[in-house]
Amino acid sequence: MDDKEPVVIDNHRVLGVVPGKPAVGDRKVLSEDDTVMVWPHLLVRHAVAALLVLLLVMVISLLFDAPLREIANPTNTPNPEKAPWYFAALQELLAHFHPLVAGVLVPGAIIGGLIALPYIDRNLSLSPETRRVARVTFTVFLVVWIGLTLVGFAFRGPNWSWVWPWNEWHGEL
Amino acid sequence: MRVVDRIKGSVAYRSIFRLPDAVTERDRAAAHWSSFLLHLYPVKVRRRELRFGYSAFLGVASMVLFGSLIISGIYLMFFYVPSPANAYGNIQSIQTDVAFGQYIRNVHRWSAHLMVIAVAAHMAKVFYRGAYKPPKEFNWVIGVVLLVLTLLMSFTGYLLPWDQLAFWAVTVGTSMASYVPLMGETTKEILLGGPSVGSATLVRFYVLHVAVLPAIMVFLIALHMWRWRKDAMLTVDAAERSIAAEPVIEEVS
Numbered sequence: 001m002d003d004k005e006p007v008v009i010d011n012h013r014v015l016g017v018v019p020g021k022p023a024v025g026d027r028k029v030l031s032e033d034d035t036v037m038v039w040p041h042l043l044v045r046h047a048v049a050a051l052l053v054l055l056l057v058m059v060i061s062l063l064f065d066a067p068l069r070e071i072a073n074p075t076n077t078p079n080p081e082k083a084p085w086y087f088a089a090l091q092e093l094l095a096h097f098h099p100l101v102a103g104v105l106v107p108g109a110i111i112g113g114l115i116a117l118p119y120i121d122r123n124l125s126l127s128p129e130t131r132r133v134a135r136v137t138f139t140v141f142l143v144v145w146i147g148l149t150l151v152g153f154a155f156r157g158p159n160w161s162w163v164w165p166w167n168e169w170h171g172e173l
Numbered sequence: 174m175r176v177v178d179r180i181k182g183s184v185a186y187r188s189i190f191r192l193p194d195a196v197t198e199r200d201r202a203a204a205h206w207s208s209f210l211l212h213l214y215p216v217k218v219r220r221r222e223l224r225f226g227y228s229a230f231l232g233v234a235s236m237v238l239f240g241s242l243i244i245s246g247i248y249l250m251f252f253y254v255p256s257p258a259n260a261y262g263n264i265q266s267i268q269t270d271v272a273f274g275q276y277i278r279n280v281h282r283w284s285a286h287l288m289v290i291a292v293a294a295h296m297a298k299v300f301y302r303g304a305y306k307p308p309k310e311f312n313w314v315i316g317v318v319l320l321v322l323t324l325l326m327s328f329t330g331y332l333l334p335w336d337q338l339a340f341w342a343v344t345v346g347t348s349m350a351s352y353v354p355l356m357g358e359t360t361k362e363i364l365l366g367g368p369s370v371g372s373a374t375l376v377r378f379y380v381l382h383v384a385v386l387p388a389i390m391v392f393l394i395a396l397h398m399w400r401w402r403k404d405a406m407l408t409v410d411a412a413e414r415s416i417a418a419e420p421v422i423e424e425v426s
Contacts, residue, residue, distance in 0.1 A: 035217040035406070037201060042218050043211075049230035050237045053291075057241055057284050065275060066282035068268070071261040072340035074369065083345045084331050086289050086324055091345065103349030114317045117300075118310035126303040138300055172338055173286060 067173060079158045082172050088152030089145050095160050213398045215405035227302070231295035238288040239394070242326075245281040246383065253333070255379035257372050260335035285327050292323045312400040315393055322390050329382040332375060343378075344370050
């Protein structure tokens with residue numbers, strides 16, 4: 001051994017360098033199914049999501065005032081008479097079908113169907129390829145429902161006649 | 174010693190938060206279990222659940238909007254009397270005389286619309302993820318009930334400003350009830366408290382809106398989250414889950 005100056009890192013002398021793997025073993029490659037502590041990993045993300053939602057509410061509330069029309073008057077029926085937007089699809093159906101169908105049977109079937117869904121679809125697989133029937137059925141329902149909601153909300157004017165929303169606006173929030 | 178450490182070491186802090194020093198994961202888990210708010214969460218989740226694409230955080234968004242609605246709603250309750258003689262004037266004075274009244278009313282209105290969207294989107298996301306499958310069937314059912322309750326909350330609140338928009342939207346909405354077979358008119362009268370929308374309807378919708386429905390919702394949300402926590406670490410893989418769903422009963426010879 002020659003008398004070289006010892007290598008010093010942070011006031012500690014390096015006595016030797018050992019070849020091979022670290023004593024604790026290789027660094028583990030984490031998979032998606034490995035677990036992490038909820039605090040902080042999930043809670044931090046939830047906090048950020050919460051702040052973003054609150055920011056959105058704040059911005060919308062600063063920019064747009066909630067609507068307030070003239071005082072309720074039972075003798076003066078507005079035309080068109082519109083339900084809240086989330087019932088616009090039902091109101092649109094009401095224009096085409098008997099009220100028993102549009103007002104009672106369809107909403108009853110939707111709620112009943114959603115409740116029964118996990119007991120009807122007993123396919124245990126989570127992969128999209130093996131769930132084609134369920135996915136297509138649900139997507140068709142979703143598209144039809146959103147379409148009907150849009151039509152009832154924005155495309156209907158006096159006497160429930162068809163209007164183009166860029167010509168006449170009758171949507172109410 | 175840092176200020177934070179001194180506060181955390183103080184007798185008062187220790188009496189409120191009974192936490193061990195967070196040195197190991199086990200200590201942090203213990204802190205998690207001993208916290209009232211955190212006990213609604215699981216201690217651990219799979220890494221896949223951290224990604225935005227897993228849930229889009231729509232459940233959190235629904236929850237936050239519900240909180241925003243409770244806080245803004247309580248503020249509005251101080252200035253509102255549910256009678257046809259007062260309601261409309263109250264809303265006008267909330268908008269002009271009450272401190273931050275217009276802003277708080279806006280927050281309440283827009284949070285309500287956003288919550289309907291967030292809850293519906295949360296449900297769609299859960300569907301596409303297949304998260305309603307065993308053993309989570311019943312939590313999906315609770316979720317559907319919560320969606321219906323969200324719609325009812327929004328609808329009962331819609332009447333309260335007592336303007337033309339409110340009056341006629343509720344008239345249209347409740348007219349469907351009269352088509353329920355055999356008991357249509359009865360159903361409608363129970364909803365409205367009379368043959369048409371009037372002062373009895375306003376009181377009924379108000380009580381449902383500020384007391385009955387929120388109480389049911391708080392209970393069901395707690396149940397919904399509790400079941401989510403219980404199921405958080407259950408099997409994800411289809412093969413594993415088929416064993417969990419159909420327990421093998423061994424024959425006794």
